[in-house]
Amino acid sequence: MSVKKVLFDTDPGIDDAMALLFLARAPELELVGITTAMGNGTIEATTRNALYLRDRFGLNVPVARGAGKPLVGEASVPPTWVHGENALGDIEIPDVVDSTLHALPAHRFMIETIKQYPHQITVIAVARLTNLALALREAPEIAGLLKEVIIMGGAFGGHGHTGNVTPLAEANIIGDPLAADEVLSAAWPVVVVGLDVTQQTIMTTSYVQELAAHGGNIGEFIWDISRLYADFHQSVGMPDGFYVHDSSAVAYAIDPTLFSTTSGPVRVVTEGFAVGHTIQSKPGAWGDRPSHQVCSTVDSPRLLELYRSVIIAAGR
Ligand code: BDR
Ligand code: CA
16 A cells, blocks of 8 residues: 655644544555644634644644645634634634744745655645645646646535535635635646535534544544534534534545545635635636546445544544
């Protein structure tokens, strides 16, 4: 089995933390670094959470702090009603985690790592795409040096899913639409894992209870952080459980056969009432804008079984 080296760009975040632990314990993947983004919390909060997760679960990789605001404008107000005041479901964590950060900012750490391992790095980006866009602006040559970019973001109308912040926009994309459009305009292999598939997969209460019972300290931690997340989903009308956003991007890296994809160029609306809307067209439709893959269907039972098996094996 060839193991993929992964850089994880993240705004932890409840589902980010769940995805990070899945990634770190999956034998098919090797986590080589964590870069932080604002979104589910301020950059201070998400960076503290990344350091906390790294130390608590012995992940032993560099954490590099990312941009505190989007390419244009200011950071949006963190969704405390979804991820909590501390962005980790309001479990107890110290305000300041006494741990070391990498000396480089996230985008430079990305460039350095991609150049250190040419054609070997998969970036899994599950937050605003600001860090990736900055890396691309500073070193456009990295587009030819990456193995793959897997993005959790966007919504293309599949299965009726069009947005979760506005009727036309998903959170990671609307949080920095220009960065998303720049990342999607580059000629590197990109796979977009949007709401079309992430909202097709649901972790129910009994599913998470099983993780807590058999997944050791990771399973118990997942239960603890996800209570507030489940409450939020119930408050917006979901009878039981919550969507599987960021872990779906990790699942794609482990086993792409869980998904079907469509190919074509992708653009992001960067202003106006439809800001943050993602659109895919036919290959060649928009001049030389490269085609990327957008996930359109997912085998949810198999994805849930994959996640379960990784967490329960980690708990043995
Ligand atoms: C995405 O937005 C964030 O709140 C989640 O962590 C996920 O990356 C879902 O729209
Ligand atoms: Ca996220």
